[in-house]
Amino acid sequence: MGKVLTIHGGVPLKGKVTVRGAKNLVPKAMVAALLGDSPSVLRNVPEIKDVAVVTSLLKIHGVLVSKDEATGDLTLDPTAAKTAPSNEIDAHAGDSRIPILFCGPLIHSIGEAFIPDLGGCRIGDRPIDYHLNVLRQFGAIVDKRPGGIAISAPEGLKGAKVSLPYPSVGATEQVLLTAVRAAGTTELVGAAVEPEILDLIALLQKMGAIIVVQNDRTIRIEGVPTLKGYNHKALPDRNESASWASAALVTKGDIFVEGAVQRDLTAFLNTYRKIGGEFEVTDDGIRFFHPGGPLNPLVLETDVHPGFMTDWQQPLVVALTQADGVSIVHETVYENRFGFTDALVTMGASVQLHRECLGAIPCRFGQRNFQHSAIISGPVKLKGADIDVPDLRGGFSHLIAALAAEGTSHVTGIELINRGYEKFMEKLIGLGARVELAELAKTA
Numbered sequence: 031m032g033k034v035l036t037i038h039g040g041v042p043l044k045g046k047v048t049v050r051g052a053k054n055l056v057p058k059a060m061v062a063a064l065l066g067d068s069p070s071v072l073r074n075v076p077e078i079k080d081v082a083v084v085t086s087l088l089k090i091h092g093v094l095v096s097k098d099e100a101t102g103d104l105t106l107d108p109t110a111a112k113t114a115p116s117n118e119i120d121a122h123a124g125d126s127r128i129p130i131l132f133c134g135p136l137i138h139s140i141g142e143a144f145i146p147d148l149g150g151c152r153i154g155d156r157p158i159d160y161h162l163n164v165l166r167q168f169g170a171i172v173d174k175r176p177g178g179i180a181i182s183a184p185e186g187l188k189g190a191k192v193s194l195p196y197p198s199v200g201a202t203e204q205v206l207l208t209a210v211r212a213a214g215t216t217e218l219v220g221a222a223v224e225p226e227i228l229d230l231i232a233l234l235q236k237m238g239a240i241i242v243v244q245n246d247r248t249i250r251i252e253g254v255p256t257l258k259g260y261n262h263k264a265l266p267d268r269n270e271s272a273s274w275a276s277a278a279l280v281t282k283g284d285i286f287v288e289g290a291v292q293r294d295l296t297a298f299l300n301t302y303r304k305i306g307g308e309f310e311v312t313d314d315g316i317r318f319f320h321p322g323g324p325l326n327p328l329v330l331e332t333d334v335h336p337g338f339m340t341d342w343q344q345p346l347v348v349a350l351t352q353a354d355g356v357s358i359v360h361e362t363v364y365e366n367r368f369g370f371t372d373a374l375v376t377m378g379a380s381v382q383l384h385r386e387c388l389g390a391i392p393c394r395f396g397q398r399n400f401q402h403s404a405i406i407s408g409p410v411k412l413k414g415a416d417i418d419v420p421d422l423r424g425g426f427s428h429l430i431a432a433l434a435a436e437g438t439s440h441v442t443g444i445e446l447i448n449r450g451y452e453k454f455m456e457k458l459i460g461l462g463a464r465v466e467l468a469e470l471a472k473t474a
């Protein structure tokens with residue numbers, strides 16, 4: 031039975047939240063533990079759904095995963111890794127996008143992999159063609175089956191010269207996790223270089239990997255036959271930090287985000303400043319606040335790092351509904367990431383979607399039928415509504431819109447928020463939000 035969250039809007043969020051390890055690094059670091067011949071220790075691990083899914087997948091593959099209840103640190107011992115029963119793997123189909131990254135590590139440790147159909151946010155087609163192409167170039171045989179894909183490498187995995195048509199985060203990680211123990215050298219051209227990828231590289235280097243990152247999106251990896259376990263503190267979640275920053279702006283509040291790191295948020299902070307939000311950087315985190323007065327509209331394009339991250343877009347769009355004038359947002363990473371704006375329109379926002387590229391550079395989606403540009407006019411008074419959460423970031427944007435709105439909102443599907451926001455209910459209550467969680471009433 032699901033839950034319904036009742037939100038009484040109009041309360042500025044004020045106080046402190048703590049952000050721990052990044053959703054977009056921690057589960058991948060857990061997968062990397064499979065590559066070691068001794069246990070790894072991962073610190074700063076958040077309690078989020080994707081961590082639970084990967085813990086379960088590792089366990090059914092024979093990896094011992096134990097958690098220090100006092101610190102939350104995970105110890106991952108891969109020394110008894112084994113083939114998992116297919117029914118137990120099937121049970122995880124649709125849970126997250128991380129299983130595809132098990133390919134290389136499982137082939138290196140047990141010689142084969144069965145990967146269940148992927149889940150993750152429904153923000154477009156989200157194909158895995160880049161992943162499968164690079165795996166084939168390493169010598170893997172990919173066999174699509176009902177419920178997932180079977181992958182093996184009878185001749186072993188061998189380093190290759192590979193290039194990505196677009197700097198995909200996941201496909202770059204696929205190459206890294208496969209190449210570090212493949213025979214010979216790998217050259218990856220067109221790599222993504224998000225901070226979470228650089229943190230994964232740091233952790234792999236601790237394990238004994240040899241990886242060179244050039245400043246032209248080329249990564250060179252010299253394969254080594256064995257790796258050892260790592261001890262690593264995960265970098266903090268910059269996407270959660272940016273979400274709370276937008277929550278401060280939208281609700282006219284003041285939030286200190288402990289753990290927010292300026293270096294990983296440069297593009298976000300520039301935009302935050304231009305829109306009229308203020309922030310103060312300290313050694314422990316960043317204070318984000320609304321200084322009073324009107325917010326400024328702006329023109330924004332999402333992009334791969336070091337650009338403005340696509341996962342920051344949705345909460346910031348809510349802030350743009352409060353800006354004084356017309357803003358334009360061009361989403362260039364995913365073809366279908368504005369679905370969440372329907373609910374904002376129901377709440378009173380003025381958002382028009384367009385198929386054209388309303389940005390400086392035409393993107394991959396321009397001549398196709400995707401509504402990937404948004405025109406947002408403000409300021410508008412948001413009013414409470416009944417909302418069903420569509421995906422992680424879209425859902426968070428609905429929460430903060432409801433928190434700023436006049437009146438009461440009822441939000442269902444909030445379980446999706448647990449994929450990337452640790453203890454978000456506790457955090458909201460700690461910031462003064464007037465929220466109540468109840469079981470969804472049974473309908474006849």
Ligand SMILES: CC(=O)N[C@H]1[C@@H](OP(=O)(O)OP(=O)(O)OC[C@H]2O[C@@H](n3ccc(=O)[nH]c3=O)[C@H](O)[C@@H]2O)O[C@H](CO)[C@@H](O)[C@@H]1O
Pocket residue numbers: 053054055127128154155156157158159160161162196197198199200201222340341363364365
């Ligand atoms: C768990 C995780 O880390 N998720 C993040 C990761 O997702 P993820 O790794 O899935 O995103 P990618 O960077 O791979 O996707 C970028 C673009 O490439 C396309 N593509 C990707 C792979 C492929 O085989 N074929 C293909 O066409 C995608 O459809 C998308 O249009 O990076 C995204 C972009 O920063 C973030 O929004 C997600 O939060």
Ligand SMILES: C=C(OP(=O)(O)O)C(=O)O
Pocket residue numbers: 053127149150151152153269341422423450
């Ligand atoms: C798109 C996201 O996540 P995932 O890739 O895990 O679906 C996200 O974190 O906003």
